[in-house]
Each structure stands twice: as C-alpha cells, then as structure tokens.
Amino acid sequence: MHGDNRFSALTALTCLLSAAHAFYIPGWSIKSFRPTEPIPLFYNKIYSDQTQLQYAYAELPFVCPPAGRRHASFTSGTSITLNLGEVLRGDRIVVSDYELAMGEDQELRYLCSRTIDAEGLQTARDLVREKYVVEWIVDNLPGATSFVTTDKSRKYYAAGFKLGYEDVDLHTGTSRLFLNNHVTLVLRHRRAPGRDGERGKRVIVGFEVYPKSIETGNRNATTGLPFDLEHVDDGFELELPANVTAPDETARSLTIPYTYSVYFREDDKVEWGNRWDMYFVDQEDNQNIHWLAIFNSLVICGLLTAVVAVIFARTIRGDIIGYKExxxxxxxxxxxxxxxxxxxxxxxxxxxxxxxxxxxxxxxxxxxxxxxxxxxxxxxxxxxxxxHGDVFRPPAHGTLLAPLVGCGTQLVFMAAGLILLSCIGVLNPSFRGGFVSVGAALFVFAGVFSGYFSARVFRTFGGQNWRRNVVVTGTLVPGLLFATIFILNLFVWAHASSTAIPFGTLVGIVALWLAVQLPLVYVGSWYGYTMVGAWEHPVKASPVPRAVPVGGWLRGGRVQTVLIAGLVPFAVIFIELLFVFKSLWLDKSGYYYVFGFLAVVSSILIVTVVEVTVVATYLQLCSENYHWWWQSFFVGGGSAVWIFAYTAWYYATRLHIVGFANGLLFFAYSFLACLVYGLLTGTIGFLAAYAFVRRIYA
Structure with a gap:
C-alpha cells in the first residue's frame, strides 16, 4: 500500500508542535452543521483481533475507490494530514464518495459497482475469514456497531463494523463467505449549544453503522438498487460465477454492487461533550474491578511501607542512636x-x-x-x-549505567506528563493518535533531563569524557528502539499493511532524534557535568576493595533477587494491565480512557518500586555485599520480566492471533514495551536506593 508522502521529514516536527487542532477538551471546539449542510464521511482502515496487520480501507481492491467528486469544501479521495500518532497506529484517512447532508434522510442510494478478478476475490475472502472490522469517521467519531447490555437497560457502542461474515454449515462443515455491500448509516444529532443553536445549527452526538449483505439477484439490473431491504433471501457470497472455466475474462470476475441508506435521528439525551461515553460503557461497568485493583495495590503497598518503617525506625535508627549514646x-x-x-x-x-x-x-x-x-x-x-568504606565505590561498567539512568529519567518525565494530560482531559479519544504524538514530543524535549542526570551520575562515577557520554546517552536507547522498529517494519512492508511506517515518517523521526533530542541531551549534560558537578558522598571509598563474603543469593546478587523483588510491583498492577491489554491487543481501538484509575495505580506502583528497592538494598548491604548500584537498577525494573511473561500468557489464552509474522510483531513490540517499562522503573529504583544509602551512611 502506498502512502509514503503522508508524513514527510519536513512536517514531522510541525505535526508534533501544531497538533492542537486535532483534539478537543469537552465543551470546546464544537463543530456544528447547518440544515442540509454537507457532512464528509472519511474512510480510515480495517483491523482484526486475529492479526497485527491493518490495511487502508480506500486501497482495498474490492471496495469503491474515491472518484474525486467535489462536495462543498472537500473532494473525495483527498488524504487528510495525519499526526505522528495516527501514522504509527496505522490510520490512513481519506474523504469518501458518500453524500451526507445534515437532517436529510436518504432511504436508498447507489454508490458504485466494483469488478474484481480472482486475486482481488481471494483478498476479500481472506480478510472476511480473519474477521476484519471497518473504521469510518464522521465528525471525528468512529462508525460504531450498536449493542444493548444484557439487562437491556443501556445501549453502548463498539468502534467499527464487520467487513463481512462466515456462514458454516453444521452438517457438512463447509463454509460460505459473505461481504457486507450495503450499509445503513444512522447519525444522531441535537441542537448546538450557544448561539449556533439559536441559529438552527446541529451537532452530531452519535454515528452508527448497520451493515448488510445483499445478493445480486435481489437488485434492479438498471439502477443497481435492491428491491427490498427488509426481506433479503441470501447475502452477497464471495464466490466466482459457476462458469469460471469459460475463456471470457468477464466470466472469471465478480462484480460487487455497493449501496447505502442514511437516517438522521434527534437525540437530546446525549450531550456533545459526553458523546464518547457510549464507547466506554463496558469500562464503566468494570469500575468495581478497577477499585479492586486499587485496593489490592494499597494492601501490598501498605505491607511494604510497614517493613520499610521497621527498617528505618527500629533497625537503622536504633543502631545509630545506640552508638551515639x-x-x-x-x-x-x-x-x-x-x-x-x-x-x-x-x-x-x-x-x-x-x-x-x-x-x-x-x-x-x-x-x-x-x-x-x-x-x-x-x-x-x-x-x-x-x-561503609566500599558502599560508594563506583560500580563496574558505570559508563553504561549512567546513560541508562539518564534515559530512564527521560521516560519518567514523559510518562508523568502523559498521565497528567490524560487526567485533565487534554488527551482524549477525540485527539486521534494524540497519546503517541504528545508522548513523542515529551520524550524528545525531555532529552535535557536525560543529559542532566546522565552527566551527574557519570561524573559521580569518576567519568572524564562527558561528550562521549552525551553520544551514548542520546543514541543508546533511542537507537536500539529505532533499529528494532525499522527491522520489524520490513515484515509489515512485505504485507503491504498500513501499519508499516512510511519512509518519510522514518526520516522525520530520525530528524527529531538527531536534530532536536541530541542537542538537548548535550545542553543538559553540559549543565549537569560542568555547572553542577558530581554528587558528594558522605563517606570516601577505601583504597582497597573489601572482599564480598561467599554464599547466599543476596550476597551474590543473583537473578533470584530480581525476580522475587519484581513480583511485588507486578502484583500491584496486574489487574489494571488486563484492561490495557484488552484495549491495545484485543479491541484494537486504543480507546483506553480510565486514566484516573491508571494514575492512582501508577502512583502506588512508584511507591512500591521505591520500597521494594530500599528493602532489597538494605538486605544486600546487611549481607556485606556493597555492589548495590546495578542491583538496585535491576530490582527496580524486575517487574518487567513478569509483565512480559504476563503478555505471553495473554497471547496464549485470550488472543486469537495466527501466523508467524503476527506473532513476531506481538512479542517484539511487547518486548520493547517491557524494556521501556523496565528502564523507567529501574531508574526510579536506582535513585531511591541511592537516596537511601546516602541517608543511612550520613
């Protein structure tokens, strides 16, 4: 699939800095329509919970391609400028040929007929068999399939509608594949607030799509319209005509007619600012589970707090007071x-x-x-x-630990900013791709913090060549992520998926990395290394290193310590992770929206990581093992191992992903996410352990 020109290197930075037009804070930036005013309908993409590959809907070989028709201020086939997050999530938004006018019902309209060959037919069959879902957009709302709760008390939406369906004969086991070639569009609207409402303007508060498959024999041969929408004997089967062996090429092709209906319905029960709530009824119903997750997290964190309090109040403080008196x-x-x-x-x-x-x-x-x-x-x-004479001795490979800590602080700043902006409503579902776009912007501009902390840790370890540390800090983790994503992108390119990152976007990302982030890392490093300098330790290191006693897994700093310590933070967040995984991997909508619960759980997670690292460091020092620098970093990020194991369990028990490429993409991206998470929490653990050690030896 093409689309390399959607996100060029020149517009990479512009899309990050000027993305404000793409989102709204509820109550602001309301789009209202006059009666009979044209409303554009946008094609986006198709996706499935059985695969990680998405495709641009307008580029499918069996759908009606935009014909370039002029509709008021827009032309069909025009590609919409996308921000970085939209490109990375596989969006490809194009103006369609569907003609909608505010308040005007259209009982039945003909769109086009598309003739496809055997190859196009096989593509359609494969996509229907893999249960792909279509996403269209009207007024920034995704077309939704409407459902009713089990008690029939409430209606809720699921983003997207089915491309087709498979009918399996229970007696013979044979299956037939049908394509949905008719859609009924229902747009719910209400009076616009303020002066626009006084002028008779309306706002859209709901966009529902009801697909249907209608056979060719039930249509007028001249107009292509169905004779009857209510009574359809059979659907449109994806199968070549019976005379496929004939030499005539027309006999080896299949013509698909597309039609649609449009209905506008007034709905005063839904406010414009709350129109997205229908997509999150399922998340609202699970609030009790979210509260259970918070209660579980508080219990674990409370027990750890008691342990840390005992260590400080009785053990350490008692020793010091006893010797002083x-x-x-x-x-x-x-x-x-x-x-x-x-x-x-x-x-x-x-x-x-x-x-x-x-x-x-x-x-x-x-x-x-x-x-x-x-x-x-x-x-x-x-x-x-x-x-105490060895506890502040610089660790082995400290020149590697310093850049990791610097990149970790960069991630901490990015994560804190994203959660804060999400909680106050700046990042919301209407800001399509906003979470990734803003996250990338925060990560780039947080390079100054990365450089600052990396340089100070580097100088504390006795490093001399701080410019070399700048290069390592600015390229180690971002370079690893970029290289991995680039290699994975080759697999996606091979499948012509819209999830493939266009070449122009890759160039833009590299430009942001080398032209913006790296200079900011340099500025932060210069200030941290030359202006502020190293942290002063309360105790100097002895000339001769003390031998670490042999025996005991705490003394050896083995993997068991990291795994056992990492299990505790994982226990804090594993319930909330179910909802995050469901949004990312199962629904594929990305509409996770309970950021209030996520913020609370994240805060408890940070406290837990700090306390676990402090306890593990204290026990390690009590076993006369002073090699705590790397150990504290690994203990802080130890829960990433359990999260990756959790994703493997989720893949095996909850997902329906098939194929080698899809499995590779799932585990590769999961590994990268766990790596970033481990770097973030590892940095928090390292800084907490460093503050703890300075405190008890001061």
Whole structure:
C-alpha cells in the first residue's frame, strides 16, 4: 500500500508542535452543521483481533475507490494530514464518495459497482475469514456497531463494523463467505449549544453503522438498487460465477454492487461533550474491578511501607542512636572462639572516613577503633556498617549505567506528563493518535533531563569524557528502539499493511532524534557535568576493595533477587494491565480512557518500586555485599520480566492471533514495551536506593 508522502521529514516536527487542532477538551471546539449542510464521511482502515496487520480501507481492491467528486469544501479521495500518532497506529484517512447532508434522510442510494478478478476475490475472502472490522469517521467519531447490555437497560457502542461474515454449515462443515455491500448509516444529532443553536445549527452526538449483505439477484439490473431491504433471501457470497472455466475474462470476475441508506435521528439525551461515553460503557461497568485493583495495590503497598518503617525506625535508627549514646562500650561483648572479628580488620582507619567533620556513627566507630588494642573484639559491628568504606565505590561498567539512568529519567518525565494530560482531559479519544504524538514530543524535549542526570551520575562515577557520554546517552536507547522498529517494519512492508511506517515518517523521526533530542541531551549534560558537578558522598571509598563474603543469593546478587523483588510491583498492577491489554491487543481501538484509575495505580506502583528497592538494598548491604548500584537498577525494573511473561500468557489464552509474522510483531513490540517499562522503573529504583544509602551512611 502506498502512502509514503503522508508524513514527510519536513512536517514531522510541525505535526508534533501544531497538533492542537486535532483534539478537543469537552465543551470546546464544537463543530456544528447547518440544515442540509454537507457532512464528509472519511474512510480510515480495517483491523482484526486475529492479526497485527491493518490495511487502508480506500486501497482495498474490492471496495469503491474515491472518484474525486467535489462536495462543498472537500473532494473525495483527498488524504487528510495525519499526526505522528495516527501514522504509527496505522490510520490512513481519506474523504469518501458518500453524500451526507445534515437532517436529510436518504432511504436508498447507489454508490458504485466494483469488478474484481480472482486475486482481488481471494483478498476479500481472506480478510472476511480473519474477521476484519471497518473504521469510518464522521465528525471525528468512529462508525460504531450498536449493542444493548444484557439487562437491556443501556445501549453502548463498539468502534467499527464487520467487513463481512462466515456462514458454516453444521452438517457438512463447509463454509460460505459473505461481504457486507450495503450499509445503513444512522447519525444522531441535537441542537448546538450557544448561539449556533439559536441559529438552527446541529451537532452530531452519535454515528452508527448497520451493515448488510445483499445478493445480486435481489437488485434492479438498471439502477443497481435492491428491491427490498427488509426481506433479503441470501447475502452477497464471495464466490466466482459457476462458469469460471469459460475463456471470457468477464466470466472469471465478480462484480460487487455497493449501496447505502442514511437516517438522521434527534437525540437530546446525549450531550456533545459526553458523546464518547457510549464507547466506554463496558469500562464503566468494570469500575468495581478497577477499585479492586486499587485496593489490592494499597494492601501490598501498605505491607511494604510497614517493613520499610521497621527498617528505618527500629533497625537503622536504633543502631545509630545506640552508638551515639553509649559508644562501643555497651556493644562490646565476649568474643566467640572461631567467629570473632578484629576491630581493626572490621573498621577502616579514620583517614578513610568523611572529610566533612563528625558524621555520627561512623566517626564514633573510628574513634573507638583508635582506643582499642588490636586484640579487642567486637561482635556487634556487622552487616551494613562493615561496608561503609566500599558502599560508594563506583560500580563496574558505570559508563553504561549512567546513560541508562539518564534515559530512564527521560521516560519518567514523559510518562508523568502523559498521565497528567490524560487526567485533565487534554488527551482524549477525540485527539486521534494524540497519546503517541504528545508522548513523542515529551520524550524528545525531555532529552535535557536525560543529559542532566546522565552527566551527574557519570561524573559521580569518576567519568572524564562527558561528550562521549552525551553520544551514548542520546543514541543508546533511542537507537536500539529505532533499529528494532525499522527491522520489524520490513515484515509489515512485505504485507503491504498500513501499519508499516512510511519512509518519510522514518526520516522525520530520525530528524527529531538527531536534530532536536541530541542537542538537548548535550545542553543538559553540559549543565549537569560542568555547572553542577558530581554528587558528594558522605563517606570516601577505601583504597582497597573489601572482599564480598561467599554464599547466599543476596550476597551474590543473583537473578533470584530480581525476580522475587519484581513480583511485588507486578502484583500491584496486574489487574489494571488486563484492561490495557484488552484495549491495545484485543479491541484494537486504543480507546483506553480510565486514566484516573491508571494514575492512582501508577502512583502506588512508584511507591512500591521505591520500597521494594530500599528493602532489597538494605538486605544486600546487611549481607556485606556493597555492589548495590546495578542491583538496585535491576530490582527496580524486575517487574518487567513478569509483565512480559504476563503478555505471553495473554497471547496464549485470550488472543486469537495466527501466523508467524503476527506473532513476531506481538512479542517484539511487547518486548520493547517491557524494556521501556523496565528502564523507567529501574531508574526510579536506582535513585531511591541511592537516596537511601546516602541517608543511612550520613
């Protein structure tokens, strides 16, 4: 499918900065229509829950292509300028030939007849068999299939309508495929608010589509219109005529007639600002489950808070106060024959302590060490107190950890901005593709935060070449994401899907990356490295590294620590993830709209990640393992492993995706999402652990 010119490199930045026209905040930017005023109907795309491949509806070989007709201020076949989010979600919006006029019912109208060959017929059959759904748009509302709740008390919408259907004979097992070649369009409207309403203008509050399959024999041969819409004996079967073996080419083709009906119905029960609520009745019915998710999250977070409070209030604070008040005399005990520790071997010399004067516990330990003989033994000086000379020693591969932390802060800023804008209503379903577009803009402009934090961590680890760190920070994670998406895009291109990112869009993304984000990373890094500098530690690192005791999975910093610690944050969010997955993978609509619940669960998740990382770091230091830098990062992002396993379970039990390419796309994009999530929460865990360690050793 073509469409490479929809999103050029020149318009990439413009679409991000000027996307405000594409959305509304309820109560603002209302579009009203005069009586008999033409209303454009837009083709968009088709999608299915059995595949990750979407296709532009106007480019399908068996539908009526726009003929270039002029309708008031628009011409059929004209492509609508799309923002970055719309392009990435596979939208391809084109003005159609359907003629709609406000308030004018049209009982039956002929659109066109499309003749297709055997190849086009096979394409239609495959798409119907895979249960594809069509998305049209009127006044920024997707055409919806109307349903009624089980108790018949409320009506709700599901975006899209069926392309066709399959009829299976239960006795013989044979199946017949039918194409919906007639649609009844119902547009619900009401009086426009304010002065427009006084002038007789109307606003659209609902767009319903009722498809029907009508056989060719039930039509007038001259006009192409059906004789009777109510009593249809058989549908339009996707099958070549019986004389397909004839040499005449017309016998090897199939002609599909398309017709439509339009009805306008007044509906004063729905306000214009609430017209999207019909699409979210299902989410409203699940509010009890959302509250259950929040309650589950609060219980887990509360238990962790109690554990952290015990660590701070009783264990650590008690140790420090005990040494401040009684020194080491009260803690000196009789030595055990084979398990004693020499004071001078357990404590560093005063010269390795803080150079900022008295800092409490550690200085008292050093003073006591000077007064005791080399044969005195102390049993109470163990655990986290023993590694204070090594706890701030720069980690191995710190030049890699610093850019990861920088990119993580960039993601934290982006996620916080998206959730905030969603909660206040700026990002809403009417802003089609807005979540991705605004997210990309926030990510690009948050490069300054990425550079700042990366540079400060880099200098804290003793790094010298900060410009090299700028290049690594600005290209490591974005480059990995871009390279992976580009490779996956080749598979989508091979299937001519509208989900394929056009070449112009790829060039635009690279331009945003290299021309905007990378300079911002440089500015942030320059300020963080040269103007602010490194964080000062309360304790200097000793010249000789202390050996980490062998034995115990906490001491070794093994994978078990990350998996066990990551299970707790996953338990906080796994219920809410069901709704996110349903919106992204099952419904394919992308209309997840309970951002209030998501914000609460996300806040609890952050608190949980902080507390889990603090507890894991404390236990690790108590086991005399001071290699906590990388461990805290991996512990913070450990729940990403469980989320990826959760997506595999969801794929196997809930989805109906078939085919190697579709499975590859699902798992590849799921892996990227989990990688981004792990980087975000890992950064939060790292910063929390760093603040905790500085606090207890200060």
């Amino acid at each position: 009684g020194g080491l005399e009260e803690g000196r005990k009789k030595a055990l024959p084979k398990k004693s520790r020499k004071v001078r071997s357990a404590l560093p010399s005063p010269s390795l302590g803080s150079d900022k004067g008295s800092s409490g516990l550690l200085e008292k330990l050093d003073d006591a060490d000077a007064d005791l003989s080399s044969d005195d033994e102390v049993e109470d000086v163990t655990g986290w107190k023993l590694v």
